[in-house]
Amino acid sequence: MMYLILLICAGFIARASAACSRAMLQEAAASYLRTQNAGLSVQAFAALANNVTYVENDVPMDINKGVLAQAVVVDFNRSLLDTTECATFTEITSATSKHPYVIHTRMLFAPDQKITTIQSVVADAGDWAFNATGHLYWTQKETWTPIPHSARDTRAVIKAAGDAYLDSWGDSKVKVPYGTPCARLEGGAYTGGSKPMANTCTMGAFPEPLKIGRRRYVIDEELGAVDIFNDFPFIDTTRPEGVPSTNLFRVEGGGIRYIHENTVCVARNCGR
Known part of the structure; x- marks a missing residue:
């Protein structure tokens, strides 16, 4: 009986790990970037849960009216993949869009791999020390390769x-x-x-x-x-x-x- 319980528990752990694998989170981050770059209808963002919570600059809002629904040129990006908390972070530098931005986005996932929460800090002209061209220049010079x-x-x-x-x-x-x-x-x-x-x-x-x-x-x-x-x-x-x-x-x-x-x-x- 104990062996069966351990086997079931091991199965739950394996499924939980698979649900938040780096591969899954990487694909979700890539899907987010494709959506932001094209300004697609968010309905095309397949990873979204039906009741996704969208918050932009600390203000909850309709996801169809936020920056995610705009076409933003992604000149450079990097993402963090958190397999422990089932979350991603993505930094977008958009210096060549008609409307330049630097966007930091945090996404949280449910066990079914659907995105339940998107939180973004969206900086543009008039925000603190904002200069998307300078941001792009310097961030591209940095080294963020995987650590052995x-x-x-x-x-x-x-x-x-x-x-x-x-x-x-x-x-x-x-x-x-x-x-x-x-x-x-x-x-x-x-x-x-x-x-x-x-x-x-x-x-x-x-x-x-x-x-x-x-x-x-x-x-x-x-x-x-x-x-x-x-x-x-x-x-x-x-x-x-x-x-x-x-x-x-x-x-x-x-x-x-x-x-x-x-x-x-x-x-x-x-x-x-």
Whole structure:
């Protein structure tokens, strides 16, 4: 009897693993990119659940009226595949569209492999440090190849590195595991350009401690990467309680190698 129970449990585990395989998540991310690039009717996005929740810049909305229903040229993209949480993250740089964007999208899946939730931070002209041309130029120069299995950091180490960076905004005593080199891409502004082998990720002191809330994670151990959706307080003078933001990290050997920030403003340039 015990053998039968174990066999059944093993079958459930195998099915769960198969439901969130890298291959499945990769195809879903590719389908999302095809939809965004062509501006297809979302009905053509076969991976969507019937009751999918769509949120754009923290505002729930009709998926047929969001940026996903527009044709956006995908000049460059990268995706994280989280087989533990059954989620994906995709960064899109669109510099050559008539309407340039940088889009960060998080998708969550049900056991039947259907997408139940799509959350996007959609930045364009007037958002923090926005420059899609600069973003495209610098992101293409970075190396995000898979990390050899023997050299991969654990999920906990990758998550802790990203959390430490955000925590340090509220407590300067928090030790952030910056690598050397480390470069930060903030909108279209890049800190590693003139000093490519230095740590240029260190943030200056904020005028007041910041608590970064509503953190939502997608972690990919193969790429050594985590994206954290969050609310960024202080940055927008008209909405100090927080604006939609995400921070994408590449971690190598326990140290942060790259940081990408995508932040949406209420006031143009966040009132600064």
